[in-house]
Amino acid sequence: xxxxxxxxxxxxxxxxxxxxxxxxxxxxxxxxxxxxxxxxxxxxxxxxxxxxxxxxxxxxxxxxxxxxxxxxxxxxxxxxxxxxxxxxxxxxxxxxxxxxxxxxxxxxxxxxxxxxxxxxxxxxxxxxxxxxxxxxxxxxxxxxxxxxxxxxxxxxxxxxxxxxxxxxxxxxxxxxxxxxxxxxxxxxxxxxxxxxxxxxxxxxxxxxxxxxxxxxxxxxxxxxxxxxxxxxxxxxxxxxxxxxxxxxxxxxxxxxxxxxxxxxxxxxxxxxxxxxxxxxxxxxxxxxxxxxxxxxxxxxxxxxxxxxxxxxxxxxxxxxxxxxxxxxxxxxxxxxxxxxxxxxxxxxxxxxxxxxxxxxxxxxxxxxxxxxxxxxxxxxxxxxxxxxxxxxxxxxxxxxxxxxxxxxxxxxxxxxxxxxxxxxxxxxxxxxxxxxxxxxxxxxxxxxxxxxxxxxxxxxxxxxxxxxxxxxxxxxxxxxxxxxxxxxxxxxxxxxxxxxxxxxxxxxxxxxxxxx
Numbered sequence: 001x002x003x004x005x006x007x008x009x010x011x012x013x014x015x016x017x018x019x020x021x022x023x024x025x026x027x028x029x030x031x032x033x034x035x036x037x038x039x040x041x042x043x044x045x046x047x048x049x050x051x052x053x054x055x056x057x058x059x060x061x062x063x064x065x066x067x068x069x070x071x072x073x074x075x076x077x078x079x080x081x082x083x084x085x086x087x088x089x090x091x092x093x094x095x096x097x098x099x100x101x102x103x104x105x106x107x108x109x110x111x112x113x114x115x116x117x118x119x120x121x122x123x124x125x126x127x128x129x130x131x132x133x134x135x136x137x138x139x140x141x142x143x144x145x146x147x148x149x150x151x152x153x154x155x156x157x158x159x160x161x162x163x164x165x166x167x168x169x170x171x172x173x174x175x176x177x178x179x180x181x182x183x184x185x186x187x188x189x190x191x192x193x194x195x196x197x198x199x200x201x202x203x204x205x206x207x208x209x210x211x212x213x214x215x216x217x218x219x220x221x222x223x224x225x226x227x228x229x230x231x232x233x234x235x236x237x238x239x240x241x242x243x244x245x246x247x248x249x250x251x252x253x254x255x256x257x258x259x260x261x262x263x264x265x266x267x268x269x270x271x272x273x274x275x276x277x278x279x280x281x282x283x284x285x286x287x288x289x290x291x292x293x294x295x296x297x298x299x300x301x302x303x304x305x306x307x308x309x310x311x312x313x314x315x316x317x318x319x320x321x322x323x324x325x326x327x328x329x330x331x332x333x334x335x336x337x338x339x340x341x342x343x344x345x346x347x348x349x350x351x352x353x354x355x356x357x358x359x360x361x362x363x364x365x366x367x368x369x370x371x372x373x374x375x376x377x378x379x380x381x382x383x384x385x386x387x388x389x390x391x392x393x394x395x396x397x398x399x400x401x402x403x404x405x406x407x408x409x410x411x412x413x414x415x416x417x418x419x420x421x422x423x424x425x426x427x428x429x430x431x432x433x434x435x436x437x438x439x440x441x442x443x444x445x446x447x448x449x450x451x452x453x454x455x456x457x458x459x460x461x462x463x464x465x466x467x468x469x470x471x472x473x474x475x476x477x478x479x480x481x482x483x484x485x486x487x488x489x490x491x492x493x494x495x496x497x498x499x500x501x502x503x504x505x506x507x508x509x510x511x512x513x514x515x516x
Contacts, residue, residue, distance in 0.1 A: 003074060004023050004024055004025065004070075004074065005023075005024045005074055005075075005076045005462070005465075005467055006021050006022060006023055006024070006029060006068070006070055006074055006075045006076065007021070007022045007075070007076065007077050007078070007079050007457070007458035007461045007462065008020075008021055008061060008064070008065070008075055008077070008078045008079070008238065008242075009021070009022050009078075009079050009080075009081075009453075009454035009455070009457045009458045009461075010057060010061070010078065010079070010080045010081075010169060010454075010457075011080075011081045011082070011250065011253065011453040011454050011457070012053065012057070012080070012081070012082035012083065012165050012166060012169060013082070013083055013250065013271060013272065014036075014038070014083050014086075014102065014103075014104075014272045015035060015036065015272060016033060016034045016035045016036035016053075016056060017033065017034055017036070017053065017056050017057045017060055018031065018032075018033040018060075018450065018451075018453070018454065019031060019032055019033070019057065019060040019061050019063075019064050019454075020064065020451055020454040020455075020458075021064050021065065021068045021070065021075070022451075022454055022455055022457075022458035022476075024462055024467050024468055025475060026455060026459075026472075026475035026476040026477075026478065028448055028451050028454070028455075029064075029068040029070065030064050030067045030068045031064060031451060031454065032060050032063050032064055032067075033060065034056035034057075034059060034060045035056075036048055036049075036052060036053055036056060037049070037052065038102065039099070041107075043107055044105060044106035044107050044109075044138070045101075045105055045107050046101070046102040046104045046105040047099040047100060047101055047102060047105065048099060048100045048102060049099060049100070050088050050096035050099065050100050050168060051096065053100065053165075053168075053169075054169075054172050057169060057172075058232070058235060058236060061236040062235065062236040062237060065236055065237040065238065066237060072237060072238055072239045073239050075238055075239070075242060076242070076243065076461075076465060076467070077242060077243040077244070077245055077461045077465060078173060078228060078238075078242060078243070078244045078245070079244075079245045079247075079457035079458055079460065079461040080166045080169045080170055080244075080245075080247040080248075080457065081166055081247060081248050081249060081250050081252070081253035081453050081454075081456070081457050082164065082165035082166035082169065082247065082249065082250060083102075083103060083165060083249070083250050083272075084103065084141070084164055084165070084166075084183070084185075084186040084249035084250070084251070085103035085139055085140050085141050085144075085186050086100055086101065086102050086103050086141070086144075086164065086165045086186075087100070087101050087141045087144040087145055087148075087162050087163070087164065087186075087187075088100045088101075088162070088163055088164075088165060088167075088168040089148060089155055089156070089158070089159035089162055090159070090160060090161060090162075090163055090168060090171060090177060091158065091159070091160045092160040092177065093175060094168070094171030094172050094174075094175055094176070094177050095172075096168070097155055097158045097159055097160075098148070098152065098155040098159075100165060100168070101144040101147070101148070103139055103140075104139060104362065105138065105139065105144060105147075106137055106138040106139060107138060107144075107147045107151070108138040108142075108143030108144050108145070108146050108147035109135070109136055109137050109138025109139075109143060110138070111138075111143060111146035111147060111149075111150055112134035112135055112136055112137075112138055112140070112142070112143045112146065113136050115134055115207055115208060115209075116136075118207075119207045122207050125203065125204070125207070126188065126204065127285055127287070128193075129191050129192070129193065129201050129203070129204060130185075130188050130189070130190060130191070130192055130201070130204060131185075131192050131283050131284075131285050131292050131293055131294065132185075132188060132285065132292045132294070132305075133188070134188055134208070137363075137371055140186065140188060141162070141164065141186040141187045141188070142187055142188040142189065142208055142210070144162075145162050145187065145210055145214070146208065146209070146210070148162075149209070149210065156214075159214060160177065160214075161177050161213075161214055161215060161216040162187070162214055162215065162216070163177065163179060163183075163216050164179065164183045164184075164186055164187075164247075164249070166183055166247030166248065166249065167179050167183050167216060167247055169247065170225050170226075170244050170246065170247050172232075173226075173228050173229065173232060173244045174225055174226030174227065174228065174229060174244050175226065175229055176225050176226045177216050177217065178216050178217050178218070178219045178225045178246065179215075179216040179217070179218055179219075180218060180219050180220065180221050180222075180223070180246040180247070181195070181198040181218065181220075181221050181295040182221050182246070182247070182248045182249060182252055182294075182295050182296065182297055183246070183247055183248065183249060184198075184200075184215075184216070184218060185249075185294045185295055186249065187215065188204070188208075189201060189204050189205055189208060189210065189215065190218075190295075191204075192283055192294070192295055193283055195295055195299075195300060195301075195302070198218070198295060199218060200212065200215055200218070219246055220246070221246065221248075221295065221297055222245065222246060222297060222460065222464050223245070223246050224243050224244065224245055224246070225244055225245065225246050226243075226244055227240070227241050227242055227243055227244060228240065228241075228242045228244060243465075245460070245461050245464060248297050248457065248460070250271070250453055251269075251275055251277070251294075251303060251305060251307075252294075252296055252297050252303045252456075253297075253452075253453040253454075253456040253457050254267070254269045254275075254277060254422050254423065254452045254453050254456060255267060255277040255278065255279065255296070255303050255304075255456070256297060256298065256456035256457075256459060256460060256473075257422060257446075257451075257452035257453055257454070257455045257456025257457075257459070257476065257477060258277055258420040258422045258446065258452055258456075258477055259420060259473045259474065259476075259477045260277045260278050260279060260420065261279045261296075261298045261301060261470070261473075262470075262473055264414060264415070264416065264417050265416055265417060265418040265419065265420055265444070266278050266405075266408065266409070266412075266414070266416035266418075266419050266420075267419060267420045267421070267422060268401055268419050268420075268421055268422070268435065268439075268443075269311075269421075269422045269423040269425075269452070270311040270312050270397070270421075270422075270423040270424060270425025270426065270431070271311060271312055271423045271424055271425070272310070272311065272312055272313045273307060273308070273309060273310055273311050273313070274308045274309065274310070274311030274312075274397060274400075274401060274423075274425070275306050275307055275308060276304070276306045276308065276401060276404050276405055276408040277304070277306075277420075277422070278303075278304040278306070278408055278411075278412040278414065278416075279296060279298060279301045279302065279303055279304060279412065280293045280301065280302050280304055280411065280412050280413070281300070281301060281302070282302065283302055284411075286407060286410075286411050288367075289366055289367040289368075289404070289407035289411070290306075290307070290365060290366035290367060290368075290369055291304060291305065291306050291366060291367075291407060291408065291411045292304075292305040293305070293411075297460055298470070304408060304411060304412055306366055306404055306407075306408045306411075307365050307366055308365055308366055308400055308401055308404050309359065309360060309362065309363070309364060309365040309366075309400065310359060310360075310361055310362055310397075311397055311423070311425060312423070312424050312425050313361070313362075314357075314359050314361060314375070314393050314396070314397055315338075315341070315390075315393055315394070315425075316337075317361060318389070318390065318393050319337040319338065319341070319390075320333075320337050322386075323337065323386055323390075324337045341390065341428070342428060342429065342430060344387050344390055345387070345390065345391055345394070345428070345430040346430065347387055348387050348388055348390070348391040350395075350434075350437065350486075350488075350489040350492055350493070351395075351489075351492050351493075351496065352388045352389070352391045352392035352395055353381070353383060353384055353385075353388045354379050354381065354384075355377055355378070355379055355380055355384055355388050355389060355391075355392040356377070356378040356379050356392060356395075356396065356496070356499065356500065356503065357375070357376075357377055357378075357389070357392040357393045357395065357396030357397075358373075358374070358375045358376045358377075358378065358396060358503065358504075358507075359375055359393070359396040359397045359400050360373045360374055360375050360400075360504075361374060361375040364504065366404050366407070367403055367404045367407045368403075368504065370504075370508055370511070370512075372508075372511045372512045372514070372515040372516050373504070373507070373508055373511045373515075374511055374514075374515065377389060377392065378503060391430075391434075394428070394430065394431050394434050395434055395438065395493075395496075396500070397425075398431070398434050398435050398438040398439070398493075399438055399493070399496070399497050399500045400500075401435075401438075401439070402438050402439050402493075402497055403497075403500070403501060405439060416441060417441070417442075418441055418442040418443070418444055418482075419435065419439060419441050419442070419443050419444070420443075420444045420446060420477065420479075421435060421443050421444060421445050421446060421449065422446050422449050422452035422453075423449055423450065423452065424449070424450045425449075426445050426446055426449030426450075427449055427450065429445070429481070429483075432445045432481070432483045433483045433486070433489075435483070436483040436484060436485045436486075437485050437486055437489035437490050437492075437493050438493045438497070439485075440485050440490050440494070441485070442482055442483065442484050442485070443482070443483045444479045444481075444482050444483075445479065445480045445481045445482070445483065446477055446478070446479065446480060447478040447479065447480040449480075452477065455476045455477065456476070458476070459472070459473065459476045
């Protein structure tokens with residue numbers, strides 16, 4: 001029997017990198033993560049230090065490789081994924097010339113809106129060619145690039161190319177500055193109508209006003225972008241000729257890792273944000289529900305972009321800013337605010353004693369978009385406890401995804417008979433049951449659910465190397481437990497969901513007045 005092979009899988013999330021060594025049987029040899037500081041800047045800015053990110057990745061990679069104790073030659077490749085709509089200006093060697101601008105940064109919105117005022121047909125041309133238009137909110141990569149061009153011209157001049165976060169990581173590893181159709185999608189300057197011939201579109205580039213030579217060289221999806229540079233390989237414990245594969249974004253990675261490209265099931269993912277996961281066979285857009293088909297890493301298929309807004313971040317906000325806050329009232333901070341969450345949830349009942357949570361802390365996204373809508377607790381009474389409020393946060397996020405689910409099923413042409421649950425949120429048994437009740441679907445909780453992105457990237461790499469194939473997906477997404485809808489809870493949430501949607505519609509003008 002041949003010796004096991006491994007992929008060093010790097011998933012760079014908003015909160016920091018998660019690095020895992022994934023075996024060719026789908027198991028995780030070892031993994032670790034590192035936190036990254038996000039800098040909030042006046043005027044809607046949100047940035048991270050690329051050098052901090054790189055140091056964190058090197059440190060985490062070295063720890064994983066050392067802890068696993070595997071021969072360097074058994075680690076046959078590096079595969080990367082990251083959040084998208086997050087841009088890094090880099091020089092010709094792949095080194096950053098300025099901070100990473102995150103997906104939540106809105107400072108480029110005025111320049112996205114300016115495109116529409118200068119080019120009346122721009123909106124429809126972007127939909128027809130790229131599948132998605134520049135966002136008036138400014139939270140896409142093209143808007144970030146335009147912000148740099150107009151407000152940081154010295155950075156723009158020093159920039160060799162703008163790359164997405166995962167392409168920044170591969171550039172640092174190999175010294176080669178590239179993108180591919182999966183990653184370049186976020187810059188909204190590629191013609192995505194045919195998966196086998198995606199390239200930059202001169203018409204869109206001209207309307208955007210970005211210099212074409214500021215865009216990275218495109219390589220094929222799934223191709224090698226080079227090998228790990230010798231000094232980096234030595235520092236973290238890899239062989240110097242270790243292949244580095246072209247990256248993908250985190251939605252693409254988790255959609256693969258949840259196995260949603262096979263069968264009649266869909267997926268849900270709860271990380272910082274949350275998504276309904278699926279694939280489609282052709283490029284199209286559903287503007288009414290904010291759905292887009294973006295180039296995907298599975299040959300001949302597009303990945304559904306169905307971003308629902310904040311997911312796990314809502315719980316973090318409640319626990320750290322309310323339950324365990326530190327302020328002049330008192331210092332209630334604890335080392336791990338999540339430690340008692342599951343035990344607390346076990347003391348509560350479905351429906352949270354009537355408390356309804358609105359999860360739109362950073363605005364509403366699909367299936368209804370509203371930049372001004374915000375979150376809150378509704379129907380709080382004298383009997384409401386913080387345990388009830390905690391549970392209502394989970395129920396509110398679940399109802400928000402329920403709102404999106406039918407649109408994704410219609411968009412993908414598939415009625416999902418079950419939902420595979422991935423991401424950090426899937427570690428919660430209570431949340432898994434809540435999703436089954438709210439969605440009225442069996443929910444399959446993935447084992448080591450936070451590793452779905454890393455496993456998805458690793459399977460793609462093993463497939464490209466001929467070690468495994470995409471047919472081996474079930475090895476890479478083992479199911480920990482299946483949760484069936486509880487009839488009485490299902491009926492409760494069916495009625496509650498109607499009020500959830502009504503609250504959004506009724507409060508929208510109030511939020512517009514408060515936040516417009």
